[in-house]
Amino acid sequence: RSYSIAVIAGDGIGKEVMPEGVRALEAASAAFGFQLDLKWHEFSSCDYYLKHGQMMPDDWKQQIGPVDAIFFGAVGWPETVPDHISLWQSILQFRREYDQYVNLRPVRLMPGVPCPLAGREPGDIDFWVVRENTEGEYSSVGGHMFPGTDREIVIQETVMTRLGVDRVLRYAFDLASKRERKHVTSATKSNGIAITMPFWDSRVEAIAAEYAGVSHDKYHIDILAAQFVMNPQRFDVVVASNLFGDILSDLGPACTGTIGVAPSANINPEGAFPSLFEPVHGSAPDIAGQGIANPVGQIWSAAMMLEHLGETAAAASVLAAIEETLVSANGRTRDLKGNASTEECGKAVASLIA
Ligand code: NAI
Ligand code: MG
Numbered sequence: 001r002s003y004s005i006a007v008i009a010g011d012g013i014g015k016e017v018m019p020e021g022v023r024a025l026e027a028a029s030a031a032f033g034f035q036l037d038l039k040w041h042e043f044s045s046c047d048y049y050l051k052h053g054q055m056m057p058d059d060w061k062q063q064i065g066p067v068d069a070i071f072f073g074a075v076g077w078p079e080t081v082p083d084h085i086s087l088w089q090s091i092l093q094f095r096r097e098y099d100q101y102v103n104l105r106p107v108r109l110m111p112g113v114p115c116p117l118a119g120r121e122p123g124d125i126d127f128w129v130v131r132e133n134t135e136g137e138y139s140s141v142g143g144h145m146f147p148g149t150d151r152e153i154v155i156q157e158t159v160m161t162r163l164g165v166d167r168v169l170r171y172a173f174d175l176a177s178k179r180e181r182k183h184v185t186s187a188t189k190s191n192g193i194a195i196t197m198p199f200w201d202s203r204v205e206a207i208a209a210e211y212a213g214v215s216h217d218k219y220h221i222d223i224l225a226a227q228f229v230m231n232p233q234r235f236d237v238v239v240a241s242n243l244f245g246d247i248l249s250d251l252g253p254a255c256t257g258t259i260g261v262a263p264s265a266n267i268n269p270e271g272a273f274p275s276l277f278e279p280v281h282g283s284a285p286d287i288a289g290q291g292i293a294n295p296v297g298q299i300w301s302a303a304m305m306l307e308h309l310g311e312t313a314a315a316a317s318v319l320a321a322i323e324e325t326l327v328s329a330n331g332r333t334r335d336l337k338g339n340a341s342t343e344e345c346g347k348a349v350a351s352l353i354a
Helices: 012-034 044-052 060-064 083-088 093-095 164-178 196-208 219-229 242-255 296-308 312-326 343-350
Strands: 002-010 033-039 067-074 102-108 127-130 142-145 153-156 183-188 215-220 238-241 261-265 274-279
Touching: 012 102, 012 296, 012 312, 012 343, 033 164, 044 067, 044 083, 044 153, 044 343, 060 261, 060 343, 067 093, 067 296, 083 093, 093 274, 102 164, 102 296, 127 164, 127 242, 164 183, 164 196, 164 238, 183 196, 183 242, 196 215, 215 219, 219 242, 238 242, 274 296, 296 312, 296 343
Parallel strands: 002 033, 002 067, 067 274, 127 238, 183 215, 183 238
Antiparallel strands: 102 127, 102 261, 142 153, 261 274
């Protein structure tokens, strides 16, 4: 087995945590006997922008080529490039051009990470948020009329297609069918958003009928957000539209502690295009350059990438190595009240991958 992977470190702590993500990948490759063909790219960074006036070259797709996956750090350096430019011209291009219609994030309480919710132990909270990543509320259909006058009108439409809704729901039900509890929770708001959300609900029922072994329920988004905080242990797979999923996929990791450990995947499940794996956090200009960033979000993203590539045993080993490292203060970084540097934490994880 051999995998070609585009490596894009980006900006700020992206450049510090990426080498640790790669260290874990290389340890997994040695331990589990697959080959890695890693190609590092300088583009999709603010450094590249300062040299070339754009975040990526016009032929970025050709330069990336036919890879098996993209391993991404973090992009953004607001001091030199405004965020709406740096993000729109980079990470959002990948999601759109590569039709990465599933955004997947684990919500899992890890050892060594203080849980902001009282009384929870590792193992209590362990679920997935599946966010629709290409349509829904984030559409470009709408208009802005009579700006600056008292007749001003702004409209932005939600666009749901049967194909778009069904495919993300199927992904969620497939995922649940492989888990122990086999349960899907759908985020809705059909009592207030009276056209698109009843459609979403009806597609949930239609797709659920294809999965006899998977149970499901639905919550309105407001009470669902409250349940994330009050009863996170009840969830298994949570599926949501683009906007609701955006909010839930930040709220979930926030309920289990530091942003520094949370990973995410932008997936094109059919494999027509490469999928992209990245930590949830950004480039953290406030701590960049000090060697203290937590590399676990990047390393856990490597585990998700290995899982996606079919290297299930390697993925499980990386995750176990993370858990073992986080238990000890010598393995944890400063944000988790440990005393390891970025590199020391990364090396500790890599040494446990076997
Ligand atoms: P951020 O995630 O970079 O930082 C938020 C806070 O969390 C900071 O105090 C930071 O020090 C801390 N933090 C983040 N990651 C950490 C880690 N691995 N270890 C220890 N502490 C960590 O979010 P912020 O400050 O809102 O954004 C900074 C830049 O990153 C902006 O340019 C933003 O647009 C960009 N960004 C990029 C993302 C991406 O590439 N997908 C995602 C989020 C933000
Ligand atoms: Mg978000």
